[in-house]
Amino acid sequence: MPATHFIERIQARILDIATIRPHKLSFGAISQQSPVIVQLWLSNGASGFGEAATIGGPSWNEESPESILHAINEHLAPALLGTDGTRAGQALALMDTRCRGNAFAKSAVEMALIDALARTLGVPAWQLLGGKRHESLPLAWTLASGDVQRDLEEAHLRLEQKRHRIFKMKIGARAPEADLAHVSQIARGLEGHATLTVDVNQAWDGNTARRFLPRMIDAGVTLIEQPVAKWNVEALKTLTTALGDRASIMADETVCTPQDAMRLAREQACHVFSLKVAKHGGLLRTRAVAEIAEAADIGWYGGTMLETSLGSAASAHVFSTLGTQHHGCELFGPQLLVDDIVTERMPIVDFELQLPDGPGLGIEIDPERLERFDRARQGLNATHVDLGRRTLTV
Incomplete structure (x- = not known):
């Protein structure tokens, strides 16, 4: 493997998926989950996926799907584009310098990076x-x-x-x-x-x-x-x-x-x-x-x-x-x-x-389902369309 693969592109989106029944907690009940899904591409063409889900939006902690999306699009992705994608720890430290807190947003990006790197190496992420x-x-x-x-x-x-x-x-x-x-x-x-x-x-x-x-x-x-x-x-x-x-x-x-x-x-x-x-x-x-x-x-x-x-x-x-x-x-x-x-x-x-053993995270994303649940494509939040589509060629 070449010494360096640059982070070339990062895309984030909010999904809206109903639950099979109301899920009741001390602070309320949820009937829908809205995870933020991140896809990250390396300069070698490999890509990986990450996810940050909250329970009840900001009811559980300070972050919401909307704030996670904003942090990734406006702060984390711009900080990482063009940097070395083979150094996950360094990427995490760089995100810390550009954006305080926002643990959920950082976790989704780091997850996508590790998935992409593991797929590049042809090994499961646990390795x-x-x-x-x-x-x-x-x-x-x-x-x-x-x-x-x-x-x-x-x-x-x-x-x-x-x-x-x-x-x-x-x-x-x-x-x-x-x-x-x-x-x-x-x-x-x-x-x-x-x-x-x-x-x-x-x-x-x-x-x-x-x-x-x-x-x-x-x-x-x-x-x-x-x-x-x-x-x-x-x-x-x-x-x-x-x-x-x-x-x-x-x-x-x-x-x-x-x-x-x-x-x-x-x-x-x-x-x-x-x-x-x-x-x-x-x-x-x-x-x-x-x-x-x-x-x-x-x-x-x-x-x-x-x-x-x-x-x-x-x-x-x-x-x-x-x-x-x-x-x-x-x-x-x-x-x-x-x-x-x-x-x-x-x-x-x-x-x-x-526990999965395939390359990367060991699961494969279904593009059709990803598109079907995309909030922007459902027209529920049109202001987020394409905000996550940032490209840098290196």
Whole structure:
């Protein structure tokens, strides 16, 4: 391979894809996902794809599909065009100098670059990320309809299909007593067949969490995700200490950067990190956060932002390179969407997601589906037409 392949072109677009059912969280419900899809071309003709998806637009964090698109078009792409495409770490550092924050936008561009570079080399992306340590990962499913009977029917169907036996419940939108009753009914319905996690999505204060989490553990919950606000590390630490080995506390919104990971490790403020490529700012920084977890004897969980199979495959590649102290993953985003943008999804066999081995991210984008869901082509946001089509010949 020649020493240098320049980044020649970057295109970004917003897609709008409906979900198969409303997905309810503590801060609202979503019935549509709007991922930003990036395609990046190198001067050798190779191209790669990346994705940044948010849950509920800016309801989850500061970035929205529209702000991600703007950051890529106006700041990140102009900074990278004409630079060496064989140096992903250097590209990430350059994006940092041109644009503060915007982790989701940077992650999509970095993902596309690594995909293009791996395809140039004819190797799977995991080879550029440290090498694979897992062939598959236990795959969780989120029960978020808000209805006990519907949730139980959904769970038992997925158990019968041998797709999932780890279930996560989104709570926090209702009164804690109502959430406890809901979780308890689901736990009784799944007892002996599956493990149960709850995700409070920052909805409770420390006192509420201290009152209700022990009762949820008594009902059968084994893993508790982000029970308090992301800034409330003291409450997170108190809960981690108080619960001991009865159940595990998992940080999500609290752990975004490697610096966040260091603070949580020093404070011994959680048992598990929820890893999400977008919130960490890319595949390389996901590994950096995971390495801190491993050094601090903190477990990891492969989280999702409800990506299509594109972003899910990228996450699977980096998760495949991590250590053995894990709690599975929840890369079920493609199953929650009415359609996908790839020709073939990653298979699920005996409750485990099978990790891709093909060149690059190991999946192939379907151009027709990409065009069909393009927001600009649907006429929903005509001002974004062609804003991502920037070309530089070198």
